[in-house]
Amino acid sequence: MEQRHVEEIRTMISRGRILTDESDRYSYSFDGSFGTYLPDVVVQTKDVQELAALVKYANRELIPICPRGQSTSLSGGPLPVKGGIVIDLSVMNDVLEIDEEDLVAVVSPGVLTADIHKAADRKGFLYPPDPSSSHVSTIGGNLAENSGGPRGLKYGVTKDYVIGLELITPQGEIIRTGGRTVKNVTGYDLTKLIVGSEGTLGIITKAVLRLIPKPPAAKTVMAIFDSLVDAGRAISKVLSSGILPSKMELMDQASMLAVENYEPSGLPIDAEAMILIELDGHPAAVSDEAEQVSKVCSEVGAREVRVPETKAEMEEVWQARKLVSPAIARIKPTKISEDATVPRSQIPEMCRRLQEIKKKYNVHLVVFGHAGDGNLHPNIVADKSDKEEMGRVEQAVAEIFKAAVELGGTLSGEHGIGTMKAPFMEMELGAAGLEMMKRIKQAWDPNNIMNPGKIFPEPGQKLVLTE
Amino acid sequence: MEQRHVEEIRTMISRGRILTDESDRYSYSFDGSFGTYLPDVVVQTKDVQELAALVKYANRELIPICPRGQSTSLSGGPLPVKGGIVIDLSVMNDVLEIDEEDLVAVVSPGVLTADIHKAADRKGFLYPPDPSSSHVSTIGGNLAENSGGPRGLKYGVTKDYVIGLELITPQGEIIRTGGRTVKNVTGYDLTKLIVGSEGTLGIITKAVLRLIPKPPAAKTVMAIFDSLVDAGRAISKVLSSGILPSKMELMDQASMLAVENYEPSGLPIDAEAMILIELDGHPAAVSDEAEQVSKVCSEVGAREVRVPETKAEMEEVWQARKLVSPAIARIKPTKISEDATVPRSQIPEMCRRLQEIKKKYNVHLVVFGHAGDGNLHPNIVADKSDKEEMGRVEQAVAEIFKAAVELGGTLSGEHGIGTMKAPFMEMELGAAGLEMMKRIKQAWDPNNIMNPGKIFPEPGQKLVLTE
Structure with missing residues (x-):
């Protein structure tokens, strides 16, 4: 990125921080998955107007923008794979209101999910989605990835509780979708389109979450x-x-x-x-x-x-x-955590296939997870410095995805596609299905500045776990 | 529509029926809302491949396509306002499977919603969405409009139970979205985008619905x-x-x-x-x-x-x-059924405003409905042959919408936008929000053949209840 952009950004972000030192930027180069990608600059601000102006500028100058929470992502969601600007939304954490009459929580993206649980609990309510990372992950990240968790079985996932959003579009416009009503059929459901879109359609700057009475x-x-x-x-x-x-x-x-x-x-x-x-x-x-x-x-x-x-x-x-x-992270240094999901009736068959894959590729495979909704977590532990082993792991992972799709399931139940699973999208969706998703991305972000390199495979892209 | 199109359609639909007589077409010219629009031709077929070929043809020849179930819509969803082809999906009713292991129902669009209720009930399950019209409305219509019902309060609406769809795109491709798993974050949520899109993004030809255990x-x-x-x-x-x-x-x-x-x-x-x-x-x-x-x-x-x-x-x-x-339909011949929805805390204030509007415009306004989720049903009964009265009704309806939006609510909780509420879209969404919805429509259906004239207002369009 040219130096003039950094200067320009400094004038725009008057109430926040701009990080340009390599050591600072390094902290923003990885997440809970694979690969290290250095951003050109990191921006922290609590001011939505300033952020919108920055996005407008980036869109004009064709600079990639990567929104980021606490980066616990297991699929590469926040990685700045094309460089550009990382927006550190973990600082945007000032709003956490529980409205007892409307039965909603209104939150900023940087609020920790566990803090929403606590705030709701104090007033006798439950915010059901409970990703295992909730004590360290932000609600913004949960929204971007549509996080699940054990309670998904009965209560559903993040998306099922989001009824309204404030979003900065890729053109830097601030829009509001949905609202505070649980029923809303006014036009297309942009709220549920944006939740789970992994930061590729805009930056979520506020959310309205539905609460339920706490089970006694x-x-x-x-x-x-x-x-x-x-x-x-x-x-x-x-x-x-x-x-x-x-x-x-x-x-x-x-x-x-x-x-x-x-x-x-x-x-x-x-x-x-x-x-x-x-x-x-x-x-x-x-x-x-x-x-x-x-x-x-x-x-x-x-x-x-x-x-x-x-x-x-x-x-x-x-x-x-x-x-x-x-515990399994201690067995070997590299842990590949998958979340391929199958219809409930296929749980026993998926267990059988996982055992087969384990033997076939001689990998250290562990199976646990949210069995009730078919969202097993096959984890492979390995050593990423061992190229030969990692080659076997890559093949095993590809076969896990294939098994899930063959059994009528899906690549990802709750971790998202990010960079890692992009090469397998067409296998699940077909060319025509993937094309309809791409059209939405192109229509909303024709310059491809919002979190580029995620969800959609690059031509010829393959799964690579070795760096 | 030119006669050559009718001839061409006859060759394409070998296993269905083509209706061209004016008396037959008249039956397809209205729904539960306002206005009469004669289609050029009505097509009935159970064959998805034939239907896809027809859509391909219509897209090439720029002929409007209007999917239709039982046409109980209260917002004009299935009206062929630009003429063209009405697809009578009520005949596509052969699939109604309850899968006890996966806890899903798989259904064709023409199946009556009440028949899904009964089939699920026989096996000890509940399909919660219960629009009041469920004994006469098809699941396809419920999907297109994202229908609600009284149970929405605890159990949510149609969208909350749809996990997979088969869709004919506006280009005549058959795609599948989602699947049989309750958790799925593989790319954009096309399923929830299509549900509630009022037939403007394609034709739903199959759906996978989530079931829950029947409350004892x-x-x-x-x-x-x-x-x-x-x-x-x-x-x-x-x-x-x-x-x-x-x-x-x-x-x-x-x-x-x-x-x-x-x-x-x-x-x-x-x-x-x-x-x-x-x-x-x-x-x-x-x-x-x-x-x-x-x-x-x-x-x-x-x-x-x-x-x-x-x-x-x-x-x-x-x-x-x-x-x-x-009962209220008997008071006067014309019934305008609204479903403006407000946040729960605003229910008393909305009641007050409705009483004011009733007095101000001297209209016969009745308030009932799903109070728990703020989805009141203000109904006005009138006589559409009385132009002066209908003028007052139009003003009262516009003010109901305005009140709902001012109180942080929405134009429609469960009936949809259709033709009637299109003029009010920008008031709720703002120009930028409406623009982002339009971009999806344009990207998916650049020729605007799928149910044109719905959701998005025409330039200068106003609410008209008199014909």
Whole structure:
């Protein structure tokens, strides 16, 4: 980027900070996925008008703009792959209002998702989307990627709770979509188009989120299986029994082993799988449902079924699930976290295929995740300095995507496409489907300045995990 | 349309019917709103490939295409305002599968929504969206307009249950969006863009709908108020008390009077308002919540609170609510049914403004509807042959829209924009917001053949209710 642009940007951002030192810029060159890309300049401002003027300038001068929250993305969403300006929206965190009458939260993009949970909770409400990263990720990032989480099973994902947005368009106009009403059919649903568009259609500067009453009670059922396929059958049977749990998580043997090695807590490491089922709602409903779920699990052949009675016991069980990610990260330095998702009926078959892929490419594959909605998290741990191993990993990952799509599923349930999965888009969508998405991008951002290089594959682009 | 087009269409639609007689075409010239527009030809076919070829042809020859279900639309969605081809999708009704494992229904566009309800119910599931017209309206129409209904309060609207679509694009390509997984973040959410786009972005030929377990119990609370504003306060207080009812309906004095005149059932016609609150879920939860809701209503000043104990009593209460629409249609020949929606906190203020508008323009205004989500249904009854009266009605309707937008609400909560509300789009969205919607339409349908004349206002277009 030419120096004159930096000078110009300095005059425009009078109430914020401009970072140009290489050491500062380096902190903005990576996220939770792969690759390092240095931006030319980093801009921090809380002023939406200033930001809009900056976007107008960038659009005129054809400078890439990459909005960024806390960069916990696992798919490369915030990476400045074409250089240009990174907008650090984590500083835009001043608005966090809970409106008890309208049953909404109004938030700035830089607010941490966990802070929304806490603010809602204090007033007796729940903001359901609960990505595992919520204590460190911003709502802006959650909106850009349409983040999910365990509670997605019963309550849906981020998109299901966004009813209004303020957005800076790629031309630097400030528009408002939706509003504070839960019903709105006035024209095209720009709100739901923008949520999950990974920063490619504009910069979200405010959001209105729907809240629900906090469920008064919760119980957890823990079931241990000697066979992973039986665990899959139990999941399927619970879901068709008329019960919708708030969470339904799976840990395979490899993930239990990893957690036991990391922080021993007596997990049944000789079993092939454990499932954790959380039920929430009215206390009487929760008790009844916990009993029914236990019965179903036993019938399908669970070796052991347990319902922790105290809050401490319940938290301990969930703690094991939370430790899977850090525990497997210790096995080898490089962790490839996928979120290919399949229809519920295909969960057992997907488990089988993952085991096959693991053997075929001799990779360290661990399966855990949100089993109830088919959103498994096959993770591969490897060492990225080992080119030969990484070659096998790349092939295994490609085959995981292929399996998911073949089973009627999708490349990504909640992490987004970003840079990593772009090469597989046409496999899932077909040329005509991908073309209709591209048309929206071209119509909104003809100069391709908003987060370029994301979602849409470059000609001939392949999955590359080695740098 | 030239005769050669009709001949050409006949060769393309080998497995369907082509209607060209004026008397046949007349049946396709109106819907539940205003105006009569004769199509040039009506096409019925169950064959998606044939239909796609027809759309390709129409796109090449610049012939308007208007998809149509049962035409119960209240906003003009299916009207062939520019002539051309009406596609009668009510004949495309062969697929209605309930998949108990994936917890989805797969449906053709011509299936009646009530038939989906019944099919799901037989297997212990619920398809929640319940537009009042569900016994006569097709799911295709519900998808095009993103229909709501009373249960929208707790369960959301049509869009919240659509996870996959098959669509014929304006270029005649068949694409698939989404799929059978409840989580999917693979690129832009075309599914939710298409639902509610009123047939302007393509023809929906199949849909995958999410089902939920059927709630095992339900109870209704009926509360009668001497003051409409107190009724509004009760609604607001119940909602912030930690309870989310499945339905929360309001009937004002004028609607009770209309129903009593139509079919007497002892409604409290001397009261200013009645609210009906339905709670559903586990039997114990429902009992507790009915008690709490009754208490809140009494505290706010309800004159009478009643919980019907038998199923027959409960049905009788809801029957009164269902009769409002037919009852008021009997008062005068022309019924203008609006669905302007406001944030929940503004319900009492919107009620006040509606009373003002009623007086100011001396119109016969009735207020009822889905009060819990701010989706009131102000209806005006009039006689369309009385030009002077209709002039006042037009002004009153315009002022209703203005009031809703001023209070932070929206032109339409569930009926759609169609032809009627198009002139008011810019008032709600601003020029820049409307421009971003138009860009999508232009990018997808550059020849403007898909249902032209809907959503987007023509230059200088005004609300006209007189023909």
